[in-house]
Amino acid sequence: MSLHLLKTNSFTNSNTTFPLISKFFKKSHSHHSWLIYGNQGIGKASSIYKLINELLSNTANTVYGEKDYYHPDLLVIDKLPEKKEISVDSIRKINNFLSLTPLQSQFRIVLIDNCNYLNTNAANALLKILEEPPKNSLIFLISHAIGQLPFTITSRCIKLHIHNPTYTSSIQILLSLLEDINENYAKKLITLSCTSIGLAIELHNNNALDDYQEFIGLLNNIRDISIKQIWKWLDNVEDWKYISMFCHHFTAKLLKTASNLENLYYINDEERKLIYSLCSKCDISILIELYESIQYLLKECTIANLEHKQVILAIFNKFRNITLLNDQPI
Structure with missing residues (x-):
């Protein structure tokens, strides 16, 4: 199953993309594996962290965001800055994590960011987990290069495609985030980044x-x-x-x-x-x-x-x- 989300006017996607993801999730919450894909820097991770916050909101602890988070029922896996790929050792942690009963919420949740960096062994290990997921488990995959993922993995997930913001709205968002630039410079950054706000900011910096x-x-x-x-x-x-x-x-x-x-x-x-x-x-x-x-x-x-x-x-x-x-x- 593949769902295509409309273009958004918010970098953080709090006004449009997150409600759509939440709505689709509630309709298909019985499915355990979700693949969220789209270009870099358009708010994919931000939207999923908001959804995770919503899923775990009835607990004492809070999932704050992409960099500042902790919850006993959440496992986050990402490529380490000094590494070129996500190794099989990182994926093996999922088996132990999902084998445990949820402590403070309904689900045990795994988030794999930048999953297109999975090496071959890691992808094979993940495939086995997706084929026989434990009860009360949710697995979210985030990718900016879905074509690099094996079909055996993508075919076992509900796919959510998050589109870039429009050209005009991207310029306005960037101007609101970078107060020291003018409109002409913002247009060039947005053009080079293909309307990816996150990438435009990185290019500027x-x-x-x-x-x-x-x-x-x-x-x-x-x-x-x-x-x-x-x-x-x-x-x-x-x-x-x-x-x-x-x-x-x-x-x-x-x-x-x-x-x-x-x-x-x-x-x-x-x-x-x-x-x-x-x-x-x-x-x-x-x-x-x-x-x-x-x-x-x-x-x-x-x-x-x-x-x-x-x-x-x-x-x-x-x-x-x-x-x-x-x-x-x-």
């Missing part, structure tokens, strides 16, 4: 918008730049995930523009002109191949722990080859 605009500048002069210039830019960007995000964002926007999709927003005129120029050089089949090959490189870079600089150099070469089509400068 790490000055990542400047890094992306330098990335566009490099692509715009792809025929003339040297390897040293590319590597210098890479050294200035602190986190690999931003570099990966820049490549994904640009190629996705390139493909959407070539597909003549409406209501597309661009970071600035330089990005828009560059994308239109690249689209004019080749048909959409070549751009689809470009998108798929770049996504493959980014994925393999993470999985196989490839050298980041060599992967980005290969991606820049792919863009250079596109500009050479018809041998016309950008």
